[in-house]
Amino acid sequence: MKNTLKVERAILNLTQDELAKEIGVSRQTINSIETNRYVPSTVLALKLSELFKKPVNDFFTLEEND
Amino acid sequence: MTLLKNIWEWDKRNFERLRRFQLPHRFKQIGFALFLVAFLALLAFRFVNNDATVIKTSLKYILLIGLLIISVSKEKIEDERIVQLRQQSYQVAFVVGVLYSILILPLVNYMADVIFKKESLGFEVNSWEVLFIMLLMQWFIFRMMRKKCS
Known part of the structure; x- marks a missing residue:
């Protein structure tokens, strides 16, 4: 799975730490998602979607081998 | 029937509580302190040659309890x-x-x-x-x- 979390974060001008606080996770979790080491749960994805005011599909996309 | 249902619900709630059981973050330090004290004491007993088996056994248990507390404490x-x-x-x-x-x-x-x-x-x-x-x-x-x- 690919994601454009970093881009979305840049649009809102948030740091990893600020975004983490906003949705109630640790900074390391945001970092892990951005570097494709952790796939977030649906709950977390929806929280991000709410914050970015965009559907989940806009920043999370499936890859060929998924 | 309602009684049975209530018991079932109560059981379910308790099970859920058990499933999520964790100690608060500050317990990590308590666990670590217990572990460290027991570990150092056991180490000290190695150099002192006496037969304090009871103390040694209890220290070993304290060590395990310390590790367990660390293990079940939240981040x-x-x-x-x-x-x-x-x-x-x-x-x-x-x-x-x-x-x-x-x-x-x-x-x-x-x-x-x-x-x-x-x-x-x-x-x-x-x-x-x-x-x-x-x-x-x-x-x-x-x-x-x-x-x-x-």
Whole structure:
């Protein structure tokens, strides 16, 4: 799975730490998602979607081998 | 019927509570303190040659309790990724514990037999050692995962 979390974060001008606080996770979790080491749960994805005011599909996309 | 249903609901609630049981983050320090004190005391007893078996045994138990408290204490931010890493660390620790008791310990005992020509200890497994290895492995693996998977 690919994601454009970093881009979305840049649009809102948030740091990893600020975004983490906003949705109630640790900074390391945001970092892990951005570097494709952790796939977030649906709950977390929806929280991000709410914050970015965009559907989940806009920043999370499936890859060929998924 | 309603009574049965109530009992069922109560049981379900309690089970859920048990499933999510964790100590607050500050208990981690208490656990670590217990572990450290017991560990140092046991180390000290190695150099003092006396037969304080009762004290030694209780120290060993305190050490395990300390490790257990560390193991069931929350992280500062216990989010879903931490929950996943925690589960994985228990998984690895369990496998290591079993491997230790069926493979490593008998092998070490066998080597000791060959080298020191002592009475064979065979497959005798010390439960304290196994628990110690499991808890310690869980702690270290969890720490390592938190560092490397972030």
